[in-house]
Amino acid sequence: MASELEFERPINELRKKIAELKEFTDTTDVDLSSEINKLEARLEKLERDIYENIKPWDRVQIARHPNRPTTLDYISYLFDDFFECHGDRTFGDDEAIVGGIAKFKGLPVTVIGHQRGKDTKENIRRNFGMPHPEGYRKALRLMNQANKFNRPIICFIDTKGAYPGKAAEERGQSEAIARNLFEMAGLKVPVICIVIGEGGSGGALGLGVGNRIYMLENSTYSVISPEGAAAILWKDAAYAKNAAESMKITAPDLKELGVIDDIVPEIKGGAHKNVQGQAAEIEPVLIKSLEELLKLSADQLIADRYKRFRTIGEFGLINEYIGVN
Numbered sequence: 001m002a003s004e005l006e007f008e009r010p011i012n013e014l015r016k017k018i019a020e021l022k023e024f025t026d027t028t029d030v031d032l033s034s035e036i037n038k039l040e041a042r043l044e045k046l047e048r049d050i051y052e053n054i055k056p057w058d059r060v061q062i063a064r065h066p067n068r069p070t071t072l073d074y075i076s077y078l079f080d081d082f083f084e085c086h087g088d089r090t091f092g093d094d095e096a097i098v099g100g101i102a103k104f105k106g107l108p109v110t111v112i113g114h115q116r117g118k119d120t121k122e123n124i125r126r127n128f129g130m131p132h133p134e135g136y137r138k139a140l141r142l143m144n145q146a147n148k149f150n151r152p153i154i155c156f157i158d159t160k161g162a163y164p165g166k167a168a169e170e171r172g173q174s175e176a177i178a179r180n181l182f183e184m185a186g187l188k189v190p191v192i193c194i195v196i197g198e199g200g201s202g203g204a205l206g207l208g209v210g211n212r213i214y215m216l217e218n219s220t221y222s223v224i225s226p227e228g229a230a231a232i233l234w235k236d237a238a239y240a241k242n243a244a245e246s247m248k249i250t251a252p253d254l255k256e257l258g259v260i261d262d263i264v265p266e267i268k269g270g271a272h273k274n275v276q277g278q279a280a281e282i283e284p285v286l287i288k289s290l291e292e293l294l295k296l297s298a299d300q301l302i303a304d305r306y307k308r309f310r311t312i313g314e315f316g317l318i319n320e321y322i323g324v325n
Contacts, residue, residue, distance in 0.1 A: 005065070007058045008269065011050060014043045051268050054218070057241040059250045060226060062218040063197050067272040069279075071098055071113030071156040074196065077279035078286070079104050079111060085142055087134075091171060094135030095126045096159070097207075099142045101151070104286060110146035112139045112207060113156030116197075130163040133176035136206045140180050143187060152190040152290060155207040160225065162203035177206040184209035185309075186302060190293035192286065194264065195219045195251075196271070211305050212289045213259070215251040216278075217266035221259065222249035259312055 004012055018039050025032045054062075062068070075082050079102035086093040099112035114131065117123030139155075146153050162173055184191060193210035199221035215221060224232075229247055230239035248254065251263045264285055271278040296304060 005058070005061050005270075007050060007055070007061070011043065011047055014039060014046060018043065047268070056244040056247075056250050056253075057226070059218045060220055060240075060244050062270040062272075063220045065270060065272050068158075068197050069271050069275045070118075071111075071115050071158065071196070073275050074156060074279055074282065075102065075111055075113075077276055078283060079109070082111065086138070088137035088141055090137055091134040094132045094138060096129050096131040096163070097135035097139050099139055104154070104290070107290065108149075108151050110142050110151050110153045111156075112142055112153065113196075114159040114203075114207070116158065127163055129159045130161060131159065131203060131206070132163050132165075132168045133171045133173045136162075136176040136180050139207060140176075140183055143180075143184065143191075147187050147189055150189060152192070152293070153187065153210075154286065155191065155193045155210065157193060157195045157199045157204045157207055157221075158197035158219075159200050159203045160198055161200035162206065174202075177202045180206045181209055185305060187305075188298035188301060190290065190296075190301060191305065192289045192293070194282065194285070195221050195260075200225060209305065209309070211293055211301060211308065212261050213308075214262055214264050214285055215254065215260050216264045216271060216282075217251055218270055219251060220249045221251075221254055222247055257312075261308075 018036060021032050021036050021039070024030065025036070075098075082100055082102040084098060084100040088094070096115060097112065098115045099110065102109055102111050114129045115126055116129035117126045123129075143153055145151075162168070162177060164173075191210040191212075193208050193213045195204070195208075195213075195215040197216075197219055198204075199208070199215070199219065201223050204221065222229075224247075226240040226244040226247065226249070227237040229243040231237045233239070233243065248257065251260065254260045255263055262285070265281050267274045267277050267281070293301065293304075
């Protein structure tokens with residue numbers, strides 16, 4: 001996929017035109033400052049109009065951007081002394097999920113997340129961020145370790161979904177995800193989940209049972225991809241854009257529905273524009289959540305987690321959102 005997103009094309013074309021005029025001005029004696037100022041004012045308005053009115057399909061494209069920051073990117077900016085742990089102690093190590101021990105503002109924590117690759121070679125090695133069952137069992141091993149040593153757990157969610165291949169099914173893909181859902185519900189330590197890219201189906205839920213669930217502004221969280229939904233509803237994946245608008249898979253929609261707790265603002269144009277700046281937006285969210293959750297007892301944490309998932313899908317909330325009396 002090209003790094004240029006379709007909805008950003010008018011912005012990029014105008015930037016290119018401004019750059020050409022500036023270069024022409026620098027190499028000649030012609031003064032084009034007036035024209036450049038007009039184009040820059042037009043660019044500012046265009047950026048405001050486009051970035052403040054991003055459509056669901058545009059957010060899907062941003063979430064899938066090849067340069068979008070990954071779990072390891074955020075770990076490098078948010079945590080100190082990260083020590084990665086490997087293997088599920090049963091089959092092997094799945095590099096589509098990374099996890100380990102780190103410090104956040106001096107507090108020992110366990111960090112786990114889906115991990116895509118940065119290029120074709122790494123994507124193949126990490127299976128494009130689609131975990132096998134051993135990935136979820138590795139994650140659960142680290143969660144149980146955190147539970148034992150009273151360390152808060154922070155999960156970064158970014159996957160198209162769990163790997164659906166024959167080998168994964170033979171090794172118990174469904175059981176591994178179901179086991180994570182069951183065990184995470186009963187953890188006695190704070191669990192904070194942040195969707196940083198795509199949150200796809202059970203592959204996302206296997207790391208998603210938390211006391212607090214957040215989404216980056218341009219991430220998505222859904223039971224199926226827009227292409228998959230379009231293939232079912234319209235018998236044609238080409239209707240993915242229509243499906244994205246109908247499915248309510250964006251952060252603003254899911255905040256309205258009560259599926260997530262809050263939205264983490266993104267850098268204008270997407271997190272890939274400034275990874276360090278985006279990490280700075282996530283940091284206060286983690287601080288606030290930990291301050292709230294560390295005050296709760298083990299029983300209160302479990303009750304809090306139960307309550308937040310029990311209230312998802314309440315008829316009153318959904319009916320109010322879609323305008324049904």
